[in-house]
Amino acid sequence: MTDFLHDPIALAQALIRQPTVNPCHDGAQDVLADALESLGFRTKRYHFDGVDNLYARLGGASPNFCFAGHTDVVPIGDAAGWTVDPFGAEIRNGVMYGRGTSDMKGAIAAFVAAAARYLADHGAPQGSISLLITGDEEGPGLHGTRRLLPAIIADGEVIDHCIVGEPTSEDVIADIVKNGRRGSLNAVIKAVGKQGHAAYPEKSANPMPVLLDALQKLRDMKLDNGSPGFQPSNLEITTIDVGNAAHNVIPAQATAKFNIRFNPNHTGDQLMARITDLISTTERGVTVTVDQRVTGEAFYTQPGKLTDIIVSAVKAETGREPALTTGGGTSDARYIKDVCPVAELGVRNEMAHKVDECIPVDEIETLCRIYYRLLASYFAAA
Numbered sequence: 508m509t510d511f512l513h514d515p516i517a518l519a520q521a522l523i524r525q526p527t528v529n530p531c532h533d534g535a536q537d538v539l540a541d542a543l544e545s546l547g548f549r550t551k552r553y554h555f556d557g558v559d560n561l562y563a564r565l566g567g568a569s570p571n572f573c574f575a576g577h578t579d580v581v582p583i584g585d586a587a588g589w590t591v592d593p594f595g596a597e598i599r600n601g602v603m604y605g606r607g608t609s610d611m612k613g614a615i616a617a618f619v620a621a622a623a624r625y626l627a628d629h630g631a632p633q634g635s636i637s638l639l640i641t642g643d644e645e646g647p648g649l650h651g652t653r654r655l656l657p658a659i660i661a662d663g664e665v666i667d668h669c670i671v672g673e674p675t676s677e678d679v680i681a682d683i684v685k686n687g688r689r690g691s692l693n694a695v696i697k698a699v700g701k702q703g704h705a706a707y708p709e710k711s712a713n714p715m716p717v718l719l720d721a722l723q724k725l726r727d728m729k730l731d732n733g734s735p736g737f738q739p740s741n742l743e744i745t746t747i748d749v750g751n752a753a754h755n756v757i758p759a760q761a762t763a764k765f766n767i768r769f770n771p772n773h774t775g776d777q778l779m780a781r782i783t784d785l786i787s788t789t790e791r792g793v794t795v796t797v798d799q800r801v802t803g804e805a806f807y808t809q810p811g812k813l814t815d816i817i818v819s820a821v822k823a824e825t826g827r828e829p830a831l832t833t834g835g836g837t838s839d840a841r842y843i844k845d846v847c848p849v850a851e852l853g854v855r856n857e858m859a860h861k862v863d864e865c866i867p868v869d870e871i872e873t874l875c876r877i878y879y880r881l882l883a884s885y886f887a888a889a
Contacts, residue, residue, distance in 0.1 A: 512542055512623040515875040516603070516868050519616035520596035522578065523605040529579035529646035533559035535612065536578050536640060539619070543638065546623055547631075553658050558650035559642040562659050565622070566635035570667035572885050573637040574618040574878075575843055577644035577651065580607040581860050588862040601868055608866045610859040614672030615640070617854075617871050621878035632886040637666065644839055648802075652839040656846060668813045669849040670881070671840045674856035680870040681821045681877055685851035686814050687736055687807035687833035688841060692767040692778055693800050696721055696786065700793040702759035711757040712792030715749065718761045721786040721795050722747075725765065728785065730773070736807050737770035737833050770833075775801030803837035806844035813848045816888070820880035821852075824873065852877070 525534035548563040583593040643651030698718035703711025730740040
């Protein structure tokens, strides 16, 4: 077991061979719990509405350095398009194939192996190492980290710093560290009028012109010019739907969807209130309403202790200094940022969620060595 735990490649294969497509019973967490317990971690499983979650901790003192990740994966998609068993974790020419290699079982394996190597070289840290692992990141996200964090806090746990193993790298391993993320707002606009004959518009209420006016108001709405570490917020109209197959019929209703990716100049509540005031109306016999949902708030971890040791670990291992960025989509760091400083670093994201998802095994090993240096630096400075 000792050699297995020091080898991130073997551990990644063991995790990938568990077909943990969301929603699922998370057999990968069974493998993970056994591995961590053999290293001396205390583990506890948290089951919320059919979702498996895991928290593990070695030590009881502060500071507590946490790795956060997820063992659930997206569906395999076109099964016929795969050239390998999606859950076989086969290695071909130095590349490991399988669903979850990059997003994100490879990173989980790298961190566990890094912890095993650290403990073998240094013994127990002056502080604690923990893992916060969810089974609901690739799905609705209702019963994973957003419920797991309050549960462990209620159990008396305190996390001081956290790194999330999302696949952040772009061109080469560890070229990107995410120290923030934009927030995301999804909305559906509905314009309801009165159906009628196109030749007699006075006898109907066409929702389309009113909807288009509302969309133009949104396009004209000034959001911001950016904020420290962030690009300007952007609004994208993603679809307009009427479902009207006839040329001579004025439809009864029309809908449109849009998404806003916003920086810390805004909160989700502020944006939703602003949008409601801007476009909710009744005019020309048409009522416009908007249904909005914020899937994540913007956050920013100021460059400091956490980012410094991550950047130093990457530079010492690769000879390159990674860029700190805030681009891309949302992640579970949007919940963790309410508890402690958090940043993200994982393997390359080029093949995430794709058919024949894969990652070179040397990238998993390199990430493991970076995580090892991170742990060593963190507890040396504690």
